[in-house]
Amino acid sequence: MNNRENTRVLIAxxxxxxxxxxxxxxxxxxYTVVGEAADGVEAVEMAHVLQPDVILMDIEMPNMNGIEATRQIQAQCPTPVVMLTAHESDRLVVEVSDAGAGAYLVKPPRAGEMKRAITIALARFDDMMALQESNRRLEETLVELQAAQDQLVKQERLAAVGQLAAGIAHEFNNLLTAIILPAQVGLRKPHLLPSDLTQTLESIINGSKQAAHLVKQIQDFGRRSMMDTKPIDLVSLVEExxxxxxxxxxxxxxxxxxxxTRKHIVDADLTMMRQVLMNLAANARDAMPDGGELRIKLERIEIEPGGSPPLPEMKEAVPNRGWVCLAVSDTGVGMTKDVRAHLFEPFFTTRLPLRTGLGLAQAHGIVKQHKGYIGVETEEGKGSTFCIYLPVYVESVQEKVETxxxxxxxxxxxxxxxxxxxxAVLLMVGQDVLQMLGYHTLAAANGQEALKVYQAEGGADLVITDLMMPNMGGRELAQELKKANPDVKVLAITGYTVWEVVEELKGAGFCGVIYKPFDVDQLAQAVRRALDE
Known part of the structure; x- marks a missing residue:
């Protein structure tokens, strides 16, 4: 402080x-003297009460010496200190500095020396406070960086598992299609079936559809599912x-x-968000085997510029954007730190064999696909709260009736x-289904063969092609067909359901997409829709 009239001094x-x-x-x-302490204990108490700007502290005092009193003051109410001593030594200088004093004076002090010592103590104290604040901020930054790094590693691990899961799901979709279609074809020809096979085929179809649902969960986790987004009110969703x-x-x-009472509108896939809520509610129910309270809460939150978001990873989100928070809380058993670390990984569960471990992984994938965030707060024995943050729908909601x-x-x-x-199995079964539906069919095992068949037969009303094939894939086949006949209709078959891929296919001239696994009715609808366009 440059203005000494405002500098308040405590003498000890x-x-x-x-x-x-x-x-x-x-x-x-x-200077202004605000008090005089007769020992170290009194000096500590008066420093608390009077809060002086600087303290002149004698070293040798009864009850508590000046060095210990300085340590306690710096720990409890940091204040600049000038130590007073009858003699000086190198050891004393080190002790004084370690205790937190900014300067020292040899008694009896002279005016100039005292003034200089106080000025030095005040300046060093300011530097020390600035350094401590800098260290505090550095520590906070290091903690945030560590949290961000941990989150990044976790996201990369989940992304890698998701990519692997999506590939596996694609192969399973091929297999399921090859199982469902022949079984349905058989059911549609009851006169050719022994009577005892009907129930068997129905069981095969039902089991395959359950497996398809499991594959859908895997795709949701890997963010590989198609979304049909529109403005929806989460209040209505929760109530229903x-x-x-x-x-x-x-x-x-x-x-x-x-x-x-307010609406909470988000741009989302209604079926997917319902699945997320069902999964979180089921998880909460399982966490309360003896019963308890399941609370679902909706609220609007705003993150001000420079403000701290509810989740660290939300710092990457678009600024000045409102969020709807959907919180699902239970009063169940809570989770350990180890369980929480693997919470959103597929097939991780503490409830085998009753659960597959896909519910929370599926919820995580769906939320991320909606450009949202999901976090959890939990404590063993006290329950858990899952919080989902979805961007508020920014445009006015227009009701649209589509029939x-x-x-x-x-x-x-x-x-x-x-x-x-x-x-080969899908090709054979696909031909049987199409013929059963009343179509004349041609067949090819890859794109090159398809071009030859198309040219030899003088064209076709519709081409249905898989995308991933040897020699020539579906995309290249569509391009070659368009060169020969710009009006040709091409329908894609794929086990991948990524929105970007679907948009790319439409841009490449495909008139529609059939997603594996599909059944007879879904194939019939897709073919009829393509032909009638």
Whole structure:
């Protein structure tokens, strides 16, 4: 402080005459003496109460010496200190500095020396406070960087697992299609079946569809599922979903809703978000085997520029954007640190063999696909809270009624369809299904063969092609067909359901996409829609 009239000084000196002499000297220099302490204990107490700007502290005092008093003051209420000593030594200088004093004076002090010592102590104290603040910020930054690094490693691990899972899901979709279609073809020809096979085929179809649902969960985790997004009100979603949950949950699980009166509109896939809520609610129910309270809360949050987001990874989000927080809380058993570390990994579960371990992984994938974030707060024995943050829908909601009317009959009228598929089983079964639906079929095992068949037969009303094939894939085949006939209709078959891929296919001239696994009805609808366009 440059203005000495405003500098408040506390004197800690057990010799009364010395203390008075110092007081007179300080006042002559323009400082204000706010108190005099007779020992170290009193000095610590008066530092708390008076909060002086600087303390002149004698070293040798009863009850508590000046060095210990300085240590306690710096620990409890940091204040600049000038030590007073009757003699100086190198050891003393080190002790004084280690205790936190900024300067020292040899008694009896002279005016100039005192003034200089106080100035030095004040300046060093400011430097020390600035250094401590810098260290504090550095520590906080290091903690944030470590958290960010941990989060990045976790996200990369989940992304790698998701990519692997998506590839596996694609192969399973091929297999499931090859199982479902022949079984359905058999059911549609009851006169050719022994009576005892009907129930067997129905069991095969039902089991395959359950497997397809499991594959869908894997794809959701890997963010490989198609989304049909539109503005939806999460309030309505929660109300409708909880009505179903109340019927399914045991009586000792009590559902509580906190949603307020306002709407919470987000741009989302209704079916996917319903699945997320169902998965989180099921997880909460399983965490409360003896019953408890399941609370679902909706609220709007705003993150001000420079403000701290609820989750560290949300710093990467678009600034000045409102969020809807969907929180699902339970009063169950909570989670250990180890469980929490693997929480969103597929097939990780603490409830084998009752659960697959895909519910939370699927929820995580769906939320991320919606450009949202998901986090959890948990404590062993006290329960868990999952919080989902979705961007608020920024445009006004326009209700749009869309009605789709399929043709009265999905059967064909002898149209020619060229089916291109490298999987021999799918090619054979696909031909059987299309012929059963009333179409004339041509077949090819890859793109090059398909071009020859197309040219030899003088074209086709529709080409249905798989995308991944040897020699020539579906994309290249579509390009070559378009060169020969710009009006040719090409329908893609794929086990991948990434939105970007679908958009790319439409841009490449495909009139539609069929997603594996598909059944007879889905194939019939897709073919009829493509032909009628």
């Amino acid at each position: 000196e057990d010799a009364h005459l010395v203390s008075e002499m110092i007081k007179i000297l300080l006042e002559e220099l323009g 979903t909880t009505a179903d949950l109340q019927q399914a949950f045991p009586e000792n699980v009590h559902l509580l809703l906190e949603m307020g 789709e009317s399929l043709a009265a009959s999905l059967r064909g009228d002898g149209e020619t369809i060229l089916l291109v598929e490298d999987n």
